[in-house]
Amino acid sequence: MNPSRPSGRASDQLRTVTLERHYTRHAEGSVLVSFGDTRVLCTASIEDRAPAWLRGKGEGWVTAEYGMLPRATNTRTQREAARGGQGGRTMEIQRLIGRSLRACVNRQALGERVITLDCDVLQADGGTRTAAITGAYVALVDAVNLLMKRENLKRNPIVGAVAAVSVGIYKGVPVLDLDYAEDSDCDTDMNVVMNDGGGFIEVQGTAEGHAFRRGEMDTMLALAEQGIGELVAAQRAALAL
Amino acid sequence: MNPSRPSGRASDQLRTVTLERHYTRHAEGSVLVSFGDTRVLCTASIEDRAPAWLRGKGEGWVTAEYGMLPRATNTRTQREAARGGQGGRTMEIQRLIGRSLRACVNRQALGERVITLDCDVLQADGGTRTAAITGAYVALVDAVNLLMKRENLKRNPIVGAVAAVSVGIYKGVPVLDLDYAEDSDCDTDMNVVMNDGGGFIEVQGTAEGHAFRRGEMDTMLALAEQGIGELVAAQRAALAL
Amino acid sequence: MNPSRPSGRASDQLRTVTLERHYTRHAEGSVLVSFGDTRVLCTASIEDRAPAWLRGKGEGWVTAEYGMLPRATNTRTQREAARGGQGGRTMEIQRLIGRSLRACVNRQALGERVITLDCDVLQADGGTRTAAITGAYVALVDAVNLLMKRENLKRNPIVGAVAAVSVGIYKGVPVLDLDYAEDSDCDTDMNVVMNDGGGFIEVQGTAEGHAFRRGEMDTMLALAEQGIGELVAAQRAALAL
């Protein structure tokens, strides 16, 4: 029991991670991912049509959309559809998810198709975007496997695994996988996306309070590398079932 | 086994109904309702503030919003937030849910508060609006019970139970609780909302194919009365847990 | 003189109904319908092009749009175009009008064409949607007759007549064709759309106050059947001129 974190977790300890495949039945891939109390439904939908700007080029596209149910949060958030459009935070997150997942796809091997990853937060407790990326990867693999079987693709368009985690500095201490209590009160928050080869796909660090130093950054990156290793293992385990 | 319905159900047979309370943790009421493969997450959120047009009148309001996750459906539906607003079907449904639930609330007893019922379809297989009404009632009761305890209300603002079911004429035969296979191929589709005293709150019948006769209407209404009786019993059972 | 209704009408008495054809000159059909002080301009516009989703299928479409001039109402209502879009009530009504009129059209016989019925309320006194349906039918017939003459169609795409009326329970008494004074103070309001063969196309009943009983519903439906019979006669008389 670590007194310095509200949850009592050790500084380098992830929350309990679960990846429940086939959570809904219509989508080609459908995964309910939980990082502790954060629960995100990730579906992968295949459309056999390239977007207009790629037509005739023989390659596909992977994109993402993100949403939050109005009462996924502690107090009710206005529904974006009722407000007339997606806000800046939503757009930023769904662009991040899309870029991250494209990093593990060979778009030539995918052919003229679009895969849309819908990540909808059913319950939020910090880290929704990193949970979304981690779960969307599993949904993507399920969808691509179905496609390969159905269409008899020659090559697997998936060229690696992708997972994401947040790290930050909470009450002066670098910690892994911030929950909402930490996230809303930390000095620095950094989202890290990596592949299973240890390469970085995205690093987005923001000083919420005081600016962070190179040494702190190095510690946070090391925590992220460790956490992502565990998440990739959890993805593999889920896909092996 | 009834050969005339795709599911083999008898004409007067509901799908399996489940009402899972406390499905998410932030909302004052949170229920996952299933009518067979149709699954809707209904949350009730209390705000201690009357809407502008009721301020100072000493009474409250109950309203509803409805949404469908993009891949709740067989093929992906565009996200309304991305399209820039709620469509006509969504508005029609959420207005229906709001009116239905207001019918069982004493708004003076509620006091200057707003309860918002968010009904989000995780998986669709026909009857999402009737499942939403039936589940939202349970979420509403949970929220009001919490409120009564917390605020020491003198009177219970809930003055009855409300449930809803669809009936229709499928291949010439009046049937109860249409699933998607029936709904997309029926002659008449009627949504009925009733209270636990056997009174009608809403009746919305539409001839999709040939116009329906008074006799057919009478049979459909009788099926609805029976089905709603079973749904009210299921609500009571769930609330008794 | 009936003291129980503000207008003094008998319970089963329609307001004065007029159907003025050729009210404006550009539209293929143009009818000013009055139900007492409610006045709706209904125009039918033919476009020789199926909507995208019907192209190449050899069949047509009938759709409706509804609007209310800002000062059709007792106090000025904000213009929907200025507010940036159509509200929920407008969408609900125009979807109802469109469904109702499609029920009397053979879309194969129409061929790859769209007929748009624009129903714009010049003056409102309750029952605008039922007046709109009743008037739009006459505009539709005028437009189709013009089309048959112009295009030498083999079959008449109109397969019956459609009319609509509201019924309700006002101060405990079932009444026909509610005006605004009744509509804003009634217990139950039901809009009924029927064809000239006595079949039901739509039934939309809402308990505004206490829930209504089967017996009340039966009385209301009987009033509606009678009223629609008179409206269909008025349509025939107008078309015979």
Add this chain to the structure above:
Amino acid sequence: MNPSRPSGRASDQLRTVTLERHYTRHAEGSVLVSFGDTRVLCTASIEDRAPAWLRGKGEGWVTAEYGMLPRATNTRTQREAARGGQGGRTMEIQRLIGRSLRACVNRQALGERVITLDCDVLQADGGTRTAAITGAYVALVDAVNLLMKRENLKRNPIVGAVAAVSVGIYKGVPVLDLDYAEDSDCDTDMNVVMNDGGGFIEVQGTAEGHAFRRGEMDTMLALAEQGIGELVAAQRAALAL
């Protein structure tokens, strides 16, 4: 019979002008104005509240909104409410109507009120904005007279009359009050708004084809002065009824 104009009118001849007061019953002023086949319903609505930016200054405001029913035109025009907002042409016209009518109102004498002039085109045949201004003036006077009676105002806020007409150069000849056939095929189109004292309130001339010369402008302005004299007389006659 003048062979040079499609209508056979003389160069300096207005179309038949009618001003039908009390056309609808809810608005404080309601006038159906016709310039030949152009018919515009003008209503004046009084709100006893200054706009936010004038509050506490003891003066009022006069504003206008313009709309066109979808089938007022020869082919159907998409409804602006359905398109999601008012287009540039609509905004330009309603700003012109508002400025023109404010020119005949003493806003101090009006007090903290807003009068909104809604001008909705039921049928279009050229000159809708000039007909709207001419008709809206009569509706405004009716509304102000009602207000003066009701509120016992000391001074009449109306300080003159305002009317408008179009002039143009059609097939080389300056003409008064262009109809649609002329408007869509003219070299120059000029809308002129004047008061009853012969002063100019707005002049908006546009060369559609070749640029116009000072001499042509002088002739057009003289035609406009004559036409507006006749329109002001028609307004007086209508108000005297």
Add this chain to the structure above:
Amino acid sequence: MNPSRPSGRASDQLRTVTLERHYTRHAEGSVLVSFGDTRVLCTASIEDRAPAWLRGKGEGWVTAEYGMLPRATNTRTQREAARGGQGGRTMEIQRLIGRSLRACVNRQALGERVITLDCDVLQADGGTRTAAITGAYVALVDAVNLLMKRENLKRNPIVGAVAAVSVGIYKGVPVLDLDYAEDSDCDTDMNVVMNDGGGFIEVQGTAEGHAFRRGEMDTMLALAEQGIGELVAAQRAALAL
């Protein structure tokens, strides 16, 4: 030094006019125009594609868009993109700029191309639309010259010069080229667009205070003719560099 104008200018004196070509490097034409402290960046962009409604007709189109940086004005104006659309004033101005520039282009000689003139106000001090038209003409000529060289056009699509200036009645005196101090306090404001042959393309005069008389109009038009003569000379001089 003229005491009657805030700037001390003579009644018939333009502000200092500069036309800086090639102000930015990507556009086919790019001009920073200054009328005193009013500075507008005008770019001309060529697209080798007719708009949909002109396709296959062998002719092109010239259009304009207008914008104002949020702090071009004395107090910050909300960004139109953030507000969700262009306002009425913006639409009115960009429609005027587009019409004015089309008046000097032979659209057949242009071929199936669109030239878009973007006029963005960097700093506003009255007369932004007249500066925009005057500057956009120079940007248009630069773009067309580039096009003629690049595409080896046979005929020059530019058939004349176009410039614009405001005139008005300030403290009872007709003056040329109103700055903001005059514009916000004048009785009449008139924008005049002319070609280099002395023909009028647009005249838009508005009485802000008292209505203006024919004699005043004649004086204003004479001032405008003189001012535009000087502006056309400035355009020629800039293009000769």
Add this chain to the structure above:
Amino acid sequence: MNPSRPSGRASDQLRTVTLERHYTRHAEGSVLVSFGDTRVLCTASIEDRAPAWLRGKGEGWVTAEYGMLPRATNTRTQREAARGGQGGRTMEIQRLIGRSLRACVNRQALGERVITLDCDVLQADGGTRTAAITGAYVALVDAVNLLMKRENLKRNPIVGAVAAVSVGIYKGVPVLDLDYAEDSDCDTDMNVVMNDGGGFIEVQGTAEGHAFRRGEMDTMLALAEQGIGELVAAQRAALAL
């Protein structure tokens, strides 16, 4: 001359940076910043009113908006105001600028005021967001200095300097301050925001091609630290004039 970069710059060489203060005259701070051919106009506007959610808390806010003139880019980009709203990229950038500048402001010392930083790209050649942050800082300081003088503030709300630069891996080599030719063809692109004390405020790195390794990241961060040192010096020099 370095053959490996299109511009011939050394790997650790910034483009020519200029900061032109008082570029426009209305804003409290107005700076034209150039990073080579990238030119961004940054204005700071002070409003003496906290946003609604901070009212009565005695502290202020700093926010940013970002825009791009339609022809700032190589081919014309559609105007966001005409498209009906700001896109995801714009929102992402303006949120970044706002967060970055808030990191150098003591919001208590600012008092109940809002400072809006408008960053409008006149010409784009890569690195518009880093140029915007670097220039907006200078505009912010000018505005705050004016405010301190005008309002006699006791404490300076500016608590440090903030500047930003991009780094990336271009053809395998880590380079500083990517221009458009590099940006559109690089493997990794990282935007770094730092304060003058060497602390990190934001780090946003994206692998466009292959994932980047820790070693590469370290080199990029070192380049950024050096570049930002030079930018802070340029800011100081500009503010000393």
